[in-house]
Amino acid sequence: MINREIADILNEAADILEFNGVEWKPRAYRRAARKIEDLSEDIRNIYRKSGKKGLEDIPGVGSGIANHIIEYLETGRVEKFERLKEESPGGTGELVEIRGLGPKKVKKLVEELNIKTVSDLREAVEEHEIRELEGFGEKTEENILKSIILFEKSHERMLLGKAMGLAEDVLFYMQENSELEKIDYAGSLRRMKETIGDIDMLVISSDPENVMKTFVNMEDADRVESRGLTRSTVILRGGIHVDLRVVPAESYGAAMQYFTGSKDHNIAMRDLAISKGYKLSEYGLFRKDSGKMVEGADEKSIYSRLGLQYIPPELRENRGEIAAAGKNELPELLELGDIRGDLHIHTTFSEGSDSLEEMVKAAENMGYEYIAITDHSRSQRIASGMQIDELRQQWEEIDRVAGEYDIRILKGAEVDILKDGSLDYPDDILAELDIVVGSVHSGFKSPKEEMTERIVAALEHRYMDILGHPSGRLIGKRESYEADFDTVFETAVNNGKILEINAHPERLDLNDRLILKAKEYGVKFSINTDSHSTSNLSFMKFGVGQARRGWLTKDDDINTYSYDRLRQLLEDIRKRK
Structure with missing residues (x-):
């Protein structure tokens, strides 16, 4: 912190x-x-x-x-x-x-x-x-x-990435300095929402007094807002509220379900419980007639007792998940461990802060099978975009580095989608690239029809593979540009093109609602970090979180493909024209 x-x-x-x-x-x-x-x-x-x-x-x-x-x-x-x-x-x-x-x-x-x-x-x-x-x-x-x-x-509200970092710092501190059996965060952070208000944490401990004393005396706590035997709230430097509760082991699952939310999901769950002769609260699931607790310690058992598949936290927004769980129709969601590579990465060849070799080494250490180097194209002068001769120099560097590591390296570029929908490198250069991520970096205030035509033209380009950060938003700084996303999704499917889920916490683009809509069209996705340093590679978890909120499975994301299957997909995309 x-x-x-x-x-x-x-x-x-x-x-x-x-x-x-x-x-x-x-x-x-x-x-x-x-x-x-x-x-x-x-x-x-x-x-x-x-x-x-x-x-x-x-x-x-x-x-x-x-x-x-x-x-x-x-x-x-x-x-x-x-x-x-x-x-x-x-x-x-x-x-x-x-x-x-x-x-x-x-x-x-x-x-x-x-x-x-x-x-x-x-x-x-x-x-x-x-x-x-x-x-x-x-x-x-x-x-x-x-x-x-x-x-x-x-x-x-704070960005998901900031909130996660703070929560993990508090978790580590409490685990190292107090007597507890279990600790985890709940709330919108557990649901992986793109922005977070306060951080909620739940603890099981046989010594609540020690836990509370440790919590309120954290070095990073600016002031203590409240302190009690089982609940305390501190305000961290920067004004972030962290609320910590010690709950009985027998109620931990119910408390986790309740404090994870969302509010609408919880209301629907309580209504369902009543219809089945139960009462659901943060303390447990009770029989309505006798008041006897039947579940409470384990969150999954509460859902099971109510006749539901376990509903992952990311889906708990009352968007049809309860009805689907009741029919055993929830998808098997994508997991972080399913990801085999990252296809949008910057280096010092453009505006990245770590070298190509440092990025490759870090990705290999993460266990990735492949990585795509995608520095900016020449029009992005503010981001030190690469001229063609610089791009060729990078290819030579990739060839050199590839001989020293087991991970496979794709030669790519993040190529500007120009105002008329054309791409920022000539076709003969694009044809030599293994992968092209096309992105809009200018003209964000263009009229809706004009922006839609621009993106559609790019998606129809033979050498365009992935549409990068498709809505162009920066959370809290810039709204999405106006475009007809139904047309964008339909064009992507018709041309076999991939839509990115940009995992950078300032973007998370596509957002969960657009992911849900795109999935209905049959779109394939690529979750990428848009990394500008080795530490940014860890952003993948945020992209996976958004994908899960969008009900995506392993089959929906091309980053779960083997290297050979990925290369075949990229070849097939270019054969369509």
């Missing part, structure tokens, strides 16, 4: 420096922040074991940044950054987070309208003051309002 705090501080300092017109230092701070957030080890342990030298061994962390980290670890603040905040208009860092506002526009808003906070900005938008500024206009004002709404929503 402290790693994320330090990363946030560095990113905030970078925002303020950008606002002040400093050029190179913000990039350095952001690179260090990214590497610190990617660490698998608590940075405090690195400092305790190896001192400043250990911090400087982190890529991107030089002597100056290492000193800032040490100061924060020892005092809880960085004096230089505190001065920066004092000397800059309040809220500058927050304002820069509003999509569509860069440092120059923020500076203009501060200087000409005295806007210092997001609240000030919203007020200025609502009073139509923004459109009067040179370089803004009515359309810009409308877009800023949309970005403000997204920003506010994203700060009410």
Whole structure:
């Protein structure tokens, strides 16, 4: 958790420096922040074991940044950054987070309208003051309002990836420091929803007092909101609420079912229980006539007693899962262990932060059978997209690395879908690639008909294999572009093309509802991490979570195919034209 705090501080300092017109230092701070957030080890342990030298061994962390980290670890603040905040208009860092506002526009808003906070900005938008500024206009004002709404929503709830990391940190801490038999998280986190409000945890322990004492005294707890014998709530640094309950072993399954939710699923389950002569609560399943508990310790037994297949947490949204479970018609959902490879990965050849060989080695260590290297194509200048000569250099590097590892490496590219639906490399180059992930990276505000035609044209291209992050959204930052997804799904099926489920926690694109709809058309999917570093490869679990929420099975996802079967599929796609 402290790693994320330090990363946030560095990113905030970078925002303020950008606002002040400093050029190179913000990039350095952001690179260090990214590497610190990617660490698998608590940075405090690195400092305790190896001192400043250990911090400087982190890529991107030089002597100056290492000193800032040490100061924060020892005092809880960085004096230089505190001065920066004092000397800059309040809220500058927050304002820069509003999509569509860069440092120059923020500076203009501060200087000409005295806007210092997001609240000030919203007020200025609502009073139509923004459109009067040179370089803004009515359309810009409308877009800023949309970005403000997204920003506010994203700060009410946290991304799945952040919540999972925090929950796992708390789990590990409690397992290491208290006497307990069992601990797990529940709520929307267990259902793998894309955003999470609070974190709920359940514990079985013969010493609840010790558990509560350990919990409220966590090093990362900013304050204790409540403390009791069997339930306590702490607020972590960053304002995240974590609620922990100690429950009796005989009620653990019922409590897990209840606190996992969703609310609508639980209401339907209680109604079903009543119809069968039972009463279901967080304490157990009881006979309505005698009040005798018949189930409670085991969650699966509760579903079984009510005549249902066990319903996995990801399906518990009251979207037909109870009726299907009653008929024994729930699908056998895809598992993380079914995944054999990752088909959307970036390296230092474009905007990735780890080398091609480092990514290959990490994927092999995960037990993958294959990996596709898919750096950006030439139009993506902001992401250091590859020119054709650079792409050929990468092929040579892949050939070299392939001889040193057992994992199979596909030569791929994430190729821009241009405004007219054409692809960003000529056909002769695309034909030489093993796999092409086509993605929209521009023109997100295009009219619905225009965007649909653009995507359809790309899906009809002979050398397009996978449509990357198909709706273009960034959770809490950018809404999906407007497109007729029924037409997109139908075109994909008719042309044998694959739709990506982008597992990056900022995207999770397609979302669960679009996955459900696409599955009805018979679409095949590819779950990929869009990794920009070795640590990002672990994002696969989030993509699998969304796939499970979309009722997908092993057969729906091509990443479960053997290498030979995958290569045959890719050949078949290109033979269709």
